[in-house]
Every structure is written in C-alpha cells, then in structure tokens.
Amino acid sequence: MLHVAPDGPQSGRFTDTVRALVDLGTFALPKDVPHHVDVVQIKGQLYSVIAPGLPIILAPLYWVYRNLSSIIGLPMSDVFWGGFNCLANAIVTAPLLGVTAIAMLDTLRYLTNDTSKQIWLVFISIFGSFVFFYSTYGIWVHVYTMALVFIAFNFVLRKRNNFLIGVVLGIAQIIDYIAILPISFLMGFWIYTNRKANLKNSIRTGLLVLLGYSIFLLGLLYYNSTLTGSPFQTPNSLFLEQANQQHLSPRSMFMLPSIASFWGLSFSPYRGLYWYFPMTFLFTWSLFKKSYLKNSVILFSMIMVIFTFLYNSTYYAWSGDVGFGPRHLVVALPFIILPTVYCSLKYIKLFGCLSIFINLAGVSTIPSDNLFTNIFMFIYRGPFLHWLDFAYKNVLPKYFNINLYLVTPFFLYVGIGLIFYMIWKPELTNMD
Numbered sequence: 001m002l003h004v005a006p007d008g009p010q011s012g013r014f015t016d017t018v019r020a021l022v023d024l025g026t027f028a029l030p031k032d033v034p035h036h037v038d039v040v041q042i043k044g045q046l047y048s049v050i051a052p053g054l055p056i057i058l059a060p061l062y063w064v065y066r067n068l069s070s071i072i073g074l075p076m077s078d079v080f081w082g083g084f085n086c087l088a089n090a091i092v093t094a095p096l097l098g099v100t101a102i103a104m105l106d107t108l109r110y111l112t113n114d115t116s117k118q119i120w121l122v123f124i125s126i127f128g129s130f131v132f133f134y135s136t137y138g139i140w141v142h143v144y145t146m147a148l149v150f151i152a153f154n155f156v157l158r159k160r161n162n163f164l165i166g167v168v169l170g171i172a173q174i175i176d177y178i179a180i181l182p183i184s185f186l187m188g189f190w191i192y193t194n195r196k197a198n199l200k201n202s203i204r205t206g207l208l209v210l211l212g213y214s215i216f217l218l219g220l221l222y223y224n225s226t227l228t229g230s231p232f233q234t235p236n237s238l239f240l241e242q243a244n245q246q247h248l249s250p251r252s253m254f255m256l257p258s259i260a261s262f263w264g265l266s267f268s269p270y271r272g273l274y275w276y277f278p279m280t281f282l283f284t285w286s287l288f289k290k291s292y293l294k295n296s297v298i299l300f301s302m303i304m305v306i307f308t309f310l311y312n313s314t315y316y317a318w319s320g321d322v323g324f325g326p327r328h329l330v331v332a333l334p335f336i337i338l339p340t341v342y343c344s345l346k347y348i349k350l351f352g353c354l355s356i357f358i359n360l361a362g363v364s365t366i367p368s369d370n371l372f373t374n375i376f377m378f379i380y381r382g383p384f385l386h387w388l389d390f391a392y393k394n395v396l397p398k399y400f401n402i403n404l405y406l407v408t409p410f411f412l413y414v415g416i417g418l419i420f421y422m423i424w425k426p427e428l429t430n431m432d
C-alpha cells in the first residue's frame with residue numbers, strides 16, 4: 001500500500017471501461033473522452049480489448065469514489081483518476097495479495113516445517129518478485145490472475161470445498177482470457193489429487209468444481225458473443241484481426257518460439273526472468289537436483305513454470321511492452337518459489353535479498369527497457385513513492401496552493417519500521 005502509484009501504462013483500459021459501465025451502463029467506451037491505444041471497434045462502438053471481470057469488480061469502488069468526489073467538488077481530472085488507481089490497489093489488490101500470502105504460507109507448511117524458510121519465501125513471493133510492481137504501479141490484470149490461480153491451487157492441495165475451487169477459477173477466467181492455461185493445468189492437478197477416490201465420488205466432486213467454474217465461464221462466453229458475434233472470439237483476437245486487415249500489425253497472435261523470445265524472457269536485461277527475479281536461479285538448481293521427485297506439488301510447479309514460459313515465448317507480445325519484468329509470467333511466480341523450499345536457507349536469503357533489492361528498485365523508478373537503468377536510478381535516488389511525488393506536484397499546488405520541491409519517504413520508512421519493531425519487540429526479547 002505504501003508504494004501504490006497514481007497511474008500505470010495499462011490503467012486506462014480498465015478505468016475507461018469502469019467509467020462506461022457505471023456512468024453509461026455499457027461496456028462501450030464514452031466517445032467524448034480520449035482513449036488508450038488497445039481498443040477495438042465493433043458496430044460503430046469502441047471497446048477495450050479486455051475481459052469484463054475486473055471492470056465489474058472495480059465498479060462498486062468507482063461508484064462510491066465518484067459520489068464522494070462529487071460531494072467534495074473533485075472533478076474528473078488527473079487527480080481524480082490518480083486517486084482511483086491508488087484506491088483500487090490499496091482496497092482491492094492489497095487484500096487479495098494478503099490472502100495469497102496466507103495461501104503461500106499454508107502451502108509451504110505442507111512442504112517443510114522450517115519456519116524461517118516459510119517466512120522468507122512468503123516475504124519474497126510478494127516483495128521480492130515483480131508482483132510488487134504489478135500490484136502497485138497502476139492496474140494490471142496479471143496480479144489478479146496469479147492470486148486467484150494460486151489460491152485455488154492451495155484449495156486443491158488442501159482438499160477444500162470443490163464448489164469454491166470452481167468459483168475461484170471462474171473468477172480468474174472472467175478476469176483474464178489467458179487464465180485458461182493455468183486453469184487447465186490446475187484441473188489436471190485436481191484430477192491427480194483425486195485419483196484414488198471412487199468413481200461416484202469423483203463425478204460428484206467434479207461436477208461441483210465444474211458448476212462453480214461454469215457460472216463465470218458462461219457469462220464470459222455471453223459477453224464475447226454479444227460483442228464479437230461468437231462466444232469463442234475475444235475482443236483482443238478481433239482487435240488483432242482488424243489490425244491485420246489494416247496492415248498495422250501483420251502477424252498472428254501466436255507463432256513458433258524464437259531465439260529472441262527465449263533470450264528476452266530468460267537472460268536479457270530487457271525482460272529476462274533470471275535478472276528480474278533471481279530466485280529463478282534456485283528454481284533451476286532445484287530442477288537439476290531433481291527436487292520434483294520429492295512430491296507431486298514440486299513436480300506440478302515445475303511443469304507449470306516450464307510450460308508457461310514456453311507458451312509465452314510463442315505469444316506475439318511476449319515482452320509485455322511497457323512494464324517491469326516479463327508481466328505475462330507473473331502467474332508462474334508463486335510456482336517458481338515452491339521448489340526453492342528444498343534449497344539451503346543461506347541461499348534463499350542471498351537470492352531473496354537480491355530479488356527484494358531489484359524489485360524495490362522497480363517500484364521506486366519509472367519502467368525502462370533495461371533493468372540496469374532502473375537499478376542505477378534507484379541507487380542514485382533511493383526509495384521513491386509515486387503517490388507522494390504525485391501529491392506534491394499535482395494535488396498540493398492545485399488545490400491547496402502549496403508548493404514543495406523536495407519530499408522524501410525516509411521518515412515514512414522509519415515510522416513503519418518502528419511500528420513493526422514495537423509489534424515484534426516482545427518476541428525478539430523472548431528469543432534473546
């Protein structure tokens with residue numbers, strides 16, 4: 001919450017749709033306001049090339065925020081939308097990631113009794129991966145997909161309510177079209193974990209999962225059919241089809257993997273997974289040490305990560321354009337974490353601290369095409385809070401006639417550190 005940013009490269013595609021949904025009662029974008037780039041024209045109307053789930057989730061927050069802003073006289077300006085982006089991440093994204101962290105801790109308890117490893121890996125999974133960036137720097141669907149898929153994975157592992165598993169997967173599906181890939185893998189894992197059940201019980205529980213999932217899947221198919229005329233054609237695929245017809249982007253959505261995509265997603269300073277998330281080195285070490293032989297969770301995690309990597313290397317937009325790290329691989333990050341549980345704690349701390357440093361640099365700087373640029377700027381300038389910078393450059397001068405030229409988050413960090421120390425002080429004393 002401390003690092004929420006008032007804007008982001010892809011926030012517009014969601015905020016435009018939320019505004020249309022609440023103010024006009026339609027997913028068609030308003031014609032009297034400028035739009036972001038990724039829109040598709042259907043029957044004379046413009047639509048964002050996104051699934052409808054996230055705008056629906058954010059709609060109640062926008063309705064309350066819009067009415068409160070109207071009461072205090074705040075117009076729909078950059079300040080209005082900056083505040084909405086911050087609230088969306090603080091009120092919706094942050095609690096969801098909190099639940100994801102609990103699911104991660106519960107999953108790690110299944111794998112190890114080492115409390116130190118559990119705490120370190122949970123902390124790294126949120127603050128040491130580029131989940132940190134994509135959960136704070138504007139609105140990104142990838143974090144929601146990752147969180148819901150991993151929560152469902154934990155439910156499957158712990159054999160929770162099958163209908164609830166289906167509901168969580170259904171929400172992930174209606175939020176993100178590409179969620180079909182991890183959902184398919186997760187359903188395979190569900191079948192594996194229930195392989196010893198009798199046929200009658202397997203059919204009954206399978207129908208419960210399918211029921212929960214189909215509620216949202218049918219809604220998504222209806223949305224596709226209403227917009228594109230086919231339940232199986234998405235606005236994004238139609239957008240690409242129109243771009244091809246206009247010779248703006250003569251390519252298919254998927255193609256054979258190339259050296260450029262393999263290198264770009266693995267070791268390049270542009271979007272290389274190993275640079276942006278050094279814990280991947282420990283994951284690879286675990287792969288060579290055959291940790292997947294220890295239990296089915298590690299085997300599933302490794303298959304999930306490898307296939308997700310290969311799948312995204314075939315995607316025409318594998319780089320994710322503007323961002324920090326390979327954003328299409330966000331869904332695989334928790335599954336990179338799990339196999340590292342069998343590595344030595346000293347290596348977990350070493351690569352974990354490096355990952356935390358790199359991703360703190362990511363949330364403290366502006367996205368670039370080279371990770372080392374972000375690291376250099378972070379070392380030069382130190383920790384940076386985008387909302388604080390936005391407040392003293394836009395909010396204070398415009399609404400309070402206050403002009404500040406230097407605002408540092410140093411004292412905020414010190415204050416928060418002091419609060420945590422006071423909370424943990426009794427435990428630290430007992431340990432001594």
